[in-house]
Amino acid sequence: MTTKLRKQDFAARLSPETLGQLDMLVKGGKFQNRTEAIEVAVNRLFDAERRDPDRLRRAFERACGAISGGIDREAWRRAEADRLEWEAARNAGRR
Amino acid sequence: MSQPLSVFQGDVLYLDAMVLVGFVHARSPWHYASRQVFVRAVAPEEPIRLITASLTMDEAVFLLLQELLIDPPYSITRSRSQYLTEHPEVVQQLMGTIDPVVQSLSELITLEPVLAEDVAAMRLEMLSSGLLPRDAIHVAVMRRLGIDAIASDDEAFERCTGIMLYRP
Numbered sequence: 409m410t411t412k413l414r415k416q417d418f419a420a421r422l423s424p425e426t427l428g429q430l431d432m433l434v435k436g437g438k439f440q441n442r443t444e445a446i447e448v449a450v451n452r453l454f455d456a457e458r459r460d461p462d463r464l465r466r467a468f469e470r471a472c473g474a475i476s477g478g479i480d481r482e483a484w485r486r487a488e489a490d491r492l493e494w495e496a497a498r499n500a501g502r503r
Numbered sequence: 504m505s506q507p508l509s510v511f512q513g514d515v516l517y518l519d520a521m522v523l524v525g526f527v528h529a530r531s532p533w534h535y536a537s538r539q540v541f542v543r544a545v546a547p548e549e550p551i552r553l554i555t556a557s558l559t560m561d562e563a564v565f566l567l568l569q570e571l572l573i574d575p576p577y578s579i580t581r582s583r584s585q586y587l588t589e590h591p592e593v594v595q596q597l598m599g600t601i602d603p604v605v606q607s608l609s610e611l612i613t614l615e616p617v618l619a620e621d622v623a624a625m626r627l628e629m630l631s632s633g634l635l636p637r638d639a640i641h642v643a644v645m646r647r648l649g650i651d652a653i654a655s656d657d658e659a660f661e662r663c664t665g666i667m668l669y670r671p
Contacts, residue, residue: 464545464611471607472538473529475567475600481532481656484521487569487583494584 415443505661505668508536508654511551516540516669517645518555518612519655520562525671527604528570533656536671540654544611553612556644560614562637564605571597615644632662642666 422430430442439445457463518540525533526541544553568587572579577593579586587594617640624643628634634642642663645653652667653660660668 458610459550461545461547467607467610468541468545471527471604471611472541473527473534474604474607475527475571476529483570483573484524484566487566490582491565491569491584494582494588498588 505658505670508540508669508671511540511652511654511669513551513652514549515552515554515650515652517641517648517650517653518553518559519641519653519657519660520555520559520566521656522654522671523555523559523563523608523612524566524570527567527608533671537654540671541611554615554648554650555612556617556641557614558617558637558640560605560609563608564601567601567604568594568597571600615648617644618647621647628663632659632664634659634662 430445433439433445434442439448521531521533522537522540525531525537528534531537540551540553543551565584569583571577572583572586572593621640621643624646625636625639628639628642629636632639632642638657638659641653642660645651645666651665652669654669654671656670658668658670660666
């Protein structure tokens with residue numbers, strides 16, 4: 409079973425030009441209605457913003473190597489095992 | 504099958520938690536290789552897409568919490584998960600360090616949800632390849648999304664048919 413999110417109303421004021429373009433997109437047959445065309449447009453805009461090079465570069469610089477401390481393969485495996493054992497013990501009611 | 508991460512030539516790559524941690528953790532053995540992958544993800548020309556399951560962030564944050572516990576003033580080296588459970592105030596303090604890093608990290612990758620159908624696929628994957636549940640969920644999400652390349656140091660993924668493991 410899939411869960412479909414309920415759509416919500418919102419008020420918008422569009423210029424006649426934009427509204428005309430929206431209706432042309434719908435008449436073109438690629439979109440069922442205005443809502444679908446707007447949703448696709450917003451999704452594309454959102455993706456484009458996410459791909460903004462300056463924004464990505466800043467995120468890269470903030471995250472890359474931001475945390476230091478001792479870690480090696482063995483320490484990683486120990487940490488992972490410690491976590492899994494702790495989760496298993498807790499969920500089995502042993503802790 | 505596996506290859507070095509440095510030879511990855513595709514345009515979509517699924518990331519295991521250790522690559523996320525390797526990227527943000529300057530002294531990780533996977534830092535250099537992970538960094539190179541993220542460099543390619545932010546490249547203006549032909550960037551690669553980095554994808555992981557939202558569940559991976561749980562793993563990554565938990566492991567970062569554990570790692571930070573090793574350093575002073577905490578200096579906790581054993582039973583760190585237990586320690587974190589019993590010291591929520593320490594989790595709050597450590598998240599002050601981790602949170603902005605994870606926020607930035609989230610901007611560089613695409614997080615995909617784990618769906619009910621992935622759990623069914625997880626069971627099949629465990630039966631066919633003997634993967635542990637968390638790794639099997641990664642593979643289930645990958646298969647649903649049509650991704651055949653994973654960056655990880657976990658050799659268990661070599662047992663998965665149709666999945667190429669790229670090791671950092």
